[in-house]
Amino acid sequence: MSQRIDPDHSRFRQIVRGQIKGNLRKYISSGELIGKKGKDRVTIPMPSIDLPRFKYGSKDQGGVSQGPGDVGDGLGSDPQSGDGEGQAGNQPGQHEMEAEFTLEELARILGEELELPHIEPKGMRTIRAPRDKYNAIRRIGPESLKHFKRTFREALKRQIIMGSYNREQPIIVPRREDRRYRSWKESVVPQTNAVIVYLMDVSGSMGDEQKTMVRIESFWIDTWLRYQYKGIESRYIIHDTKAREVDQDTFYSTKESGGTMISSAYLLTADLIEAEYPSDAWNVYVFHFSDGDNWSREDTQKCFDALKVRLLPRINLFGYGQVKSPYGSGQFLHDLEEAFPHPENLVLSPIEDRNAIMDSIRDFLGKGK
Amino acid sequence: MLPPYLQEMQTQVETVAHAAGLDFFETRFILVDTKTLNEVAAYGGFPSRYPHWRFGMEYDRLAKGSRYGLSKIYELVINNDPCYAYLLEGNNLVDQKMVMAHVMAHNDFFKNNVYFKFTNRKMIDEMANHAVKVQKIIDRIGIESVENFIDICHSMDNLIDPYSLFIARPPATRRELEDLIEEARLAAADAPEAEKKGAVRSYMKGFLAGDRKNAAETPGPSIGLRKEPINPTRDVLGFLLNCAPLEDWQRTILEIVREEAYYFAPQAMTKIMNEGWATFWHSRLMTHHLIDASEVIQFAHTTSGVTVQAPGQLNPYKMGVELFRDIEHRWNRGMHGKAWRDCDDYEKKKHWDTGAGEGLQKIFEVRRMFNDVTFIDEFLTPEFLTERLFYTYDYSRSKSEYVISSREFSEIKSRLLFQLTNGGHPIIAVTDSDYVNRGELLLEHRHYGVDLEVPYAKSTLENLFTIWKKPVNLVTKVKDQPTLLSFDGSDHSSRELPVSAVGG
Numbered sequence: 001m002s003q004r005i006d007p008d009h010s011r012f013r014q015i016v017r018g019q020i021k022g023n024l025r026k027y028i029s030s031g032e033l034i035g036k037k038g039k040d041r042v043t044i045p046m047p048s049i050d051l052p053r054f055k056y057g058s059k060d061q062g063g064v065s066q067g068p069g070d071v072g073d074g075l076g077s078d079p080q081s082g083d084g085e086g087q088a089g090n091q092p093g094q095h096e097m098e099a100e101f102t103l104e105e106l107a108r109i110l111g112e113e114l115e116l117p118h119i120e121p122k123g124m125r126t127i128r129a130p131r132d133k134y135n136a137i138r139r140i141g142p143e144s145l146k147h148f149k150r151t152f153r154e155a156l157k158r159q160i161i162m163g164s165y166n167r168e169q170p171i172i173v174p175r176r177e178d179r180r181y182r183s184w185k186e187s188v189v190p191q192t193n194a195v196i197v198y199l200m201d202v203s204g205s206m207g208d209e210q211k212t213m214v215r216i217e218s219f220w221i222d223t224w225l226r227y228q229y230k231g232i233e234s235r236y237i238i239h240d241t242k243a244r245e246v247d248q249d250t251f252y253s254t255k256e257s258g259g260t261m262i263s264s265a266y267l268l269t270a271d272l273i274e275a276e277y278p279s280d281a282w283n284v285y286v287f288h289f290s291d292g293d294n295w296s297r298e299d300t301q302k303c304f305d306a307l308k309v310r311l312l313p314r315i316n317l318f319g320y321g322q323v324k325s326p327y328g329s330g331q332f333l334h335d336l337e338e339a340f341p342h343p344e345n346l347v348l349s350p351i352e353d354r355n356a357i358m359d360s361i362r363d364f365l366g367k368g369k
Numbered sequence: 370m371l372p373p374y375l376q377e378m379q380t381q382v383e384t385v386a387h388a389a390g391l392d393f394f395e396t397r398f399i400l401v402d403t404k405t406l407n408e409v410a411a412y413g414g415f416p417s418r419y420p421h422w423r424f425g426m427e428y429d430r431l432a433k434g435s436r437y438g439l440s441k442i443y444e445l446v447i448n449n450d451p452c453y454a455y456l457l458e459g460n461n462l463v464d465q466k467m468v469m470a471h472v473m474a475h476n477d478f479f480k481n482n483v484y485f486k487f488t489n490r491k492m493i494d495e496m497a498n499h500a501v502k503v504q505k506i507i508d509r510i511g512i513e514s515v516e517n518f519i520d521i522c523h524s525m526d527n528l529i530d531p532y533s534l535f536i537a538r539p540p541a542t543r544r545e546l547e548d549l550i551e552e553a554r555l556a557a558a559d560a561p562e563a564e565k566k567g568a569v570r571s572y573m574k575g576f577l578a579g580d581r582k583n584a585a586e587t588p589g590p591s592i593g594l595r596k597e598p599i600n601p602t603r604d605v606l607g608f609l610l611n612c613a614p615l616e617d618w619q620r621t622i623l624e625i626v627r628e629e630a631y632y633f634a635p636q637a638m639t640k641i642m643n644e645g646w647a648t649f650w651h652s653r654l655m656t657h658h659l660i661d662a663s664e665v666i667q668f669a670h671t672t673s674g675v676t677v678q679a680p681g682q683l684n685p686y687k688m689g690v691e692l693f694r695d696i697e698h699r700w701n702r703g704m705h706g707k708a709w710r711d712c713d714d715y716e717k718k719k720h721w722d723t724g725a726g727e728g729l730q731k732i733f734e735v736r737r738m739f740n741d742v743t744f745i746d747e748f749l750t751p752e753f754l755t756e757r758l759f760y761t762y763d764y765s766r767s768k769s770e771y772v773i774s775s776r777e778f779s780e781i782k783s784r785l786l787f788q789l790t791n792g793g794h795p796i797i798a799v800t801d802s803d804y805v806n807r808g809e810l811l812l813e814h815r816h817y818g819v820d821l822e823v824p825y826a827k828s829t830l831e832n833l834f835t836i837w838k839k840p841v842n843l844v845t846k847v848k849d850q851p852t853l854l855s856f857d858g859s860d861h862s863s864r865e866l867p868v869s870a871v872g873g
Contacts, residue, residue: 003404003405003408004408004412004416004417005408005411005412005424005425005428007420007425008411008420008421008422008423008424008425008428009425009428009429010425011420011421011422011425011516012422012423012425012426012428012429013425013429014422015422049426051423051520051523051524052524052824052825052826052827052828052829052831052832053524053525053527053794053825053829054525054527054528054794054795054797054814054821054825054826054829054843055527055794055795055821055822055825056793056795056819056820056821056822057819057820057821057822057823062761062762062763062764062771062774062784063681063682063683063761063762063784063788064683064759064760064761064762064781064784064785064788065678065679065680065681065682065683065759065760065762066678066683066684066687066688066757066758066759066760067678067680067758067760068758069680069760069773070773071760071773071774071775071776072772072773073772073773074765074768074770074771074772075680075681075762075770075771075772075773100433
C-alpha cells in the first residue's frame with residue numbers, strides 16, 4: 001500500500017545514498033562495512049544527517065536522573081546516546097544513524113561512483129536453461145492438479161448462464177467441462193555462469209595490514225561481480241611455496257610464513273579451471289594479491305608460461321593486485337609489465353595503501369570484462 | 370470509525386473521566402496499523418505535513434524501531450478541537466483502555482493548561498493548508514531550492530520566544546511599536562474591537578497582510594536611529610520575517626515553519642507535566658474504575674514499561690506522575706504553608722495531617738497554571754528528591770564516562786530548571802541588524818554556564834547568512850572567554866571580546 005510518507009522517505013533514502021556515494025572512499029578504506037555484512041544486507045554507520053542548530057555542547061551538559069549509586073559512580077552507559085526520551089525538554093536524542101542497504105544497492109552505488117561499465121558476459125547467450133513454471137490453466141490434466149476455485153467459478157458461470165443458479169440455495173455442481181487444471185509453461189532463460197578465483201600470497205612478508213587490504217578489496221570486487229552475475233561461485237587459493245585451495249575463512253585468517261612461489265598458485269588455478277569451469281560455459285575471474293616478492297626468476301618465468309598458455313586465453317579477466325609491504329621488493333609487477341606489454345585481459349594494479357583500494361577496484365573492473 | 374467494542378470502551382472511559390472532573394474536547398480515536406502509526410508519528414501526529422525529507426528520516430527510524438521491537442508507540446494525540454488520537458491495531462484491550470484514559474487526560478491538559486491557550490485548535494486543517502502551500506511553491510520553484518530553504522528554516526526553528534505570548538515584551542521592531550500605538554489608539558476609540566484584535570495571536574501580529582501594509586505605508590513616529598531591533602528579541606524568526614531580504618515564497622515558508630514552531634512550543638514546555646498528568650489519570654481511572662482483577666497484571670506490566678527508569682535519563686512520565694501524586698498527598702494532609710515550613714520536629718512532620726483534603730483541587734489548579742519550569746520550581750522538595758533517589762550526572766574526563774556528580778537538592782533542582790528552561794535550547798536574541806554600521810546581523814547568546822556546540826553554531830551561522838545575505842555574528846562564550854563568531858559568506862572568524870561584552 002502506498003503511503004503519504006513514501007515521497008519523503010525515498011527523498012531521505014536518496015540523501016543517505018548521496019552521502020554514502022560522497023564518502024565512498026572513506027567507507028572503502030576503513031573497511032568497516034565488511035564487519036556489518038548480514039546475509040544480503042549491509043548496515044552502514046552514517047555521520048548523522050542532521051541540521052545544524054544553536055545547541056549546547058552535549059558533553060558539558062550532564063543531566064538529572066533517578067536511581068541508586070554514590071557520588072562518583074559511573075552510569076555504565078552513555079545517557080546522551082539514549083533514545084531521547086530521557087532528556088527532559090523534548091530534544092530529540094543524538095541518534096547514531098545507521099542506513100541499511102542491500103548488497104545490490106551498494107554495488108550500484110559503487111558502480112555509479114567509479115563509473116564502472118556493466119559486464120558483457122562472454123558468449124554465454126548460447127547456453128539456455130529451460131525452466132518450468134506452474135502459471136497456466138488447462139482444461140485437461142491429472143486430478144491432483146485440479147484447480148478447485150477455477151473449477152467452481154466455471155461451474156457458477158455456467159449455471160448463471162443456464163439460469164439454473166438459485167440465489168436462495170446456491171448449490172454449485174461442477175460438470176466435467178467445468179474442470180480446470182493447473183499447468184506449466186516452459187520458459188527459456190539465457191544463463192550465465194561465473195566464478196571468481198581469489199589467490200593470495202600468504203608468505204611471511206604479507207602482514208596483517210596487507211591482508212586487510214586484500215580482504216577489503218575482494219569484498220568490493222565480490223559485491224560488484226555478484227551484482228553483475230546471478231549465482232556466482234567463489235574459490236579461494238592461498239600459496240607460499242605451495243598452493244592449496246581453502247575456504248573463505250581460512251583464506252582471510254591464515255598466517256603462513258616462508259617463501260613465495262607464485263607459479264604454484266597459477267598452476268593450481270589452471271588445473272581448477274580446466275577441470276571444473278570450461279571456458280565456453282563460464283565467465284572466469286581470477287584475482288591474485290601478493291606483495292610481489294617471488295622466489296626466483298625461473299619461477300616467475302613459469303608463471304608467465306602458465307598465464308600465457310593456460311590462463312589468459314580461457315578467462316575473462318586476470319587481476320593482479322600488488323599490495324605494498326615493508327618487506328616485499330615488488331619486483332613481480334615490473335616483471336609482468338615487461339612480459340605483457342599490451343595486456344588484453346590482464347590488469348595490473350599496485351595498491352599502495354588503503355586509500356588506493358578504490359582506484360585499484362576501478363583498475364580491475366573498469367574494463368567491463 | 371472505531372469498531373463497536375472500542376466505541377463502547379470509549380464511552381465508558383469518557384464517562385468515568387468526566388466524573389473524575391476531567392474536562393476535554395471531543396475525542397476521535399482512529400484505529401491504525403503500525404505502518405500508518407509510524408507515518409503519522411513521523412509527521413508529529415498529523416495526517417499530513419508539507420513534503421520534507423526529515424519526516425522521512427523520522428519514519429525510517431520509527432519503522433526500524435518497530436520492526437526490531439526496540440520501540441513501540443503507545444499513544445499519539447493531537448492538540449486540536451476535536452482532539453484526534455490513534456490506537457494501534459492489535460493492542461490488547463487493557464492497553465487500549467489505558468491509552469484511552471491517558472489520552473483523555475492529555476486532552477484535558479491541552480484544553481485547560483494556560484500555555485496552550487493561544488495554540489491553534491484547528492491545527493490539523495492548518496497543517497494541511499501548509500502542505501498545499503508548500504507543494505504549490507515546489508511546483509513553481511522546484512524541489513531543490515525549496516528543500517534547501519526548508520532545511521535552513523528548520524535549522525533555526527528553535528529561535529523563537531514562546532513566552533512572548535504571555536508576557537508583554539517591549540516591541541522589537543518599529544513596526545511592532547507602531548502596531549502597539551495603533552492598538553492603543555483603537556482601544557481608546559473602540560474598546561470591544563480592540564479586544565477582538567487582541568485575540569489574534571500576538572506573535573502573528575505584524576504578519577497579517579493588513580498590518581504589514583499599514584506599517585509600510587504610514588511613516589512611523591521617529592525613534593531616533595534607524596536601527597532595528599529597537600529592543601533585543603528572542604523571536605529571531607519573527608525578526609527575520611520582518612527585516613530580512615526574503616522573496617515572497619521564502620517568506621511564506623518561514624512563516625509556516627515559525628507558526629508550527631510556536632504551535633509545538635507549549636508541548637515542549639509542559640512535557641513532564643503533560644505526561645505526568647496523563648499517567649496520573651490513566652492509572653487512577655484504571656485502578657479505581659476501569660479494570661477488573663483479570664486485567665491487573667497486564668495493566669501493571671504496561672505501566673511499568675512506561676515508567677521505567679534507565680540510568681542517566683529522566684523519564685517525564687515517571688517524574689511527572691510522582692510529582693503530581695506528591696502534590697496531591699501534601700495538599701490532602703496540609704503539608705505546606707508556614708506552619709509546615711517552620712516545624713522542625715521530624716516525628717511530627719512524619720505524621721502530619723491536618724485533614725485538609727485539598728489534594729485533588731490543588732492538582733487541577735496546578736495543571737491549569739503551571740509549565741514544567743514553574744512546576745519544578747514550585748513543587749520540588751528535598752524530601753521528594755531524596756526518597757526517589759534523584760542525582761545529577763556529569764561527564765568525567767578522567768573516567769571518560771558519565772558519573773553521578775551530586776545528590777544535593779539545590780544542585781539537582783537548578784540543573785533540572787536549566788535543562789527545562791527554553792526547552793533545553795540556548796537562549797539567543799537578535800540585538801542588532803546594523804552591526805558595525807554595515808548592515809550585519811548580531812545575535813547574542815545569553816550564556817548561563819554551558820557553551821554552545823561550536824561547529825553546529827558555525828553551520829547555523831552559515832544558514833543565517835543565506836537568509837540575511839550579509840555577514841552574521843554571534844556573541845557567546847567559549848570556555849568562559851567572551852567570543853564573537855562571525856561568518857561573512859565565505860569565511861568563519863572568531864574574535865575574543867572584553868569580558869564585559871556578554872550578559873548572563
